[in-house]
Amino acid sequence: MMLPVGVAIDPKSGAMGQATGRYAKHLGETRGCYQDQAAVDALLAARGDLPVYEVVEFIQPGSDIIFGTTTMSPGQVGEEFFMTRGHFHQRRDRGEVYYTQSGRGVLLLESRQGESRTVDMVPGTCAFIPPDWAHRSINTGDAPLVFVWVCNADAGHDYAEILTRGMRQMVVKRDGAVALAPNPRYAA
Ligand SMILES: [Fe+2]
Numbered sequence: 353m354m355l356p357v358g359v360a361i362d363p364k365s366g367a368m369g370q371a372t373g374r375y376a377k378h379l380g381e382t383r384g385c386y387q388d389q390a391a392v393d394a395l396l397a398a399r400g401d402l403p404v405y406e407v408v409e410f411i412q413p414g415s416d417i418i419f420g421t422t423t424m425s426p427g428q429v430g431e432e433f434f435m436t437r438g439h440f441h442q443r444r445d446r447g448e449v450y451y452t453q454s455g456r457g458v459l460l461l462e463s464r465q466g467e468s469r470t471v472d473m474v475p476g477t478c479a480f481i482p483p484d485w486a487h488r489s490i491n492t493g494d495a496p497l498v499f500v501w502v503c504n505a506d507a508g509h510d511y512a513e514i515l516t517r518g519m520r521q522m523v524v525k526r527d528g529a530v531a532l533a534p535n536p537r538y539a540a
Contacts, residue, residue, distance in 0.1 A: 354412050355458035359419075363453035363475075366498040371408040373420075378403050379429075384436055384515055386539060387522060388430030388453070395429060400429065404434045405489075411505060419502040424457065424491040431524040433457075438488030438519060440464070442508025448481040448501060455497030458523050458530065462486045468521045471530065473499060486514055490523045492530045 360369050380401045383392045393404070402425065409420030427434040438460070441448070450473070452457060457473035464484045471479040473489065481487050491497040517539045524533050 354415060359410050361453070361500060362422060363420055363498060365496070366407050366408065366421035366453070368404070368410060370411050370423060373406050374406065374408040377408040377437065379427075379434075380437075385435055385437060385518075386429045386432055387535070388432070391430035395427075405436055407413075416505050417420070418505045419500060421453075421498060421500050422485070422489065424455070424497040425457075426494045427472075428525065431526060432522060433473050433490050433492050433525065435460075436488050436489040437511050437524075438486055439512040440484065440486045440510040440513060441503075442510050443446065443504070443506060444484045446504045446507035447483045447485075448503040448507065450479040450481065450485070450487075451500045451502075452477050452479075453498045453500060454490060455495050456493035457497040457499075458490045458492055460488045460490060460519060460521060460523060462501060462519050462521075464529065466520060468532075470521075476487070476493055486519065488514070488519060492523065 374495050378401045405424040407422050411418040452473040459471040459479050461469045518535050518537050520538050522535045
């Protein structure tokens with residue numbers, strides 16, 4: 353029988369005491385996310401293969417619900433910011449919830465039909481990600497961005513589509529401000 357459990361989460365680090373899984377993604381393995389490949393090379397040469405984000409998760413065996421935290425480092429690559437790879441769910445009928453705990457960022461969403469939306473990620477904001485919308489998190493601040501996510505355990509991840517064609521919009525820093533810009537590499 354599954355039993356109830358309370359999991360403590362550090363809102364500044366995303367650390368979870370009872371994590372059942374974790375992984376990290378570094379700059380080198382996510383370089384295809386960025387427009388400015390020379391800037392990726394320069395950052396790798398100057399700072400090494402920095403961690404961009406770490407995910408820790410909690411699931412009880414047999415549960416239909418999984419949750420966890422994603423902790424994103426601050427960083428810029430050219431005029432873009434450190435970002436997650438972005439994904440659709442394999443199951444097109446599965447949405448997700450992101451609850452921002454600390455830091456500042458942008459949740460960039462794109463429907464299967466190509467419609468773009470953003471949700472500001474600020475502490476206390478809970479974002480609803482509808483089924484069949486791709487989602488990518490971008491740390492636009494200068495501190496770690498920490499958010500809790502909750503979804504169905506069977507949602508699955510489809511990273512290939514976003515890795516292949518990118519997303520229509522980029523989040524950039526121009527003239528000192530965070531802005532949206534069309535992605536010139538987007539291959540519809
Ligand atoms: Fe997701």
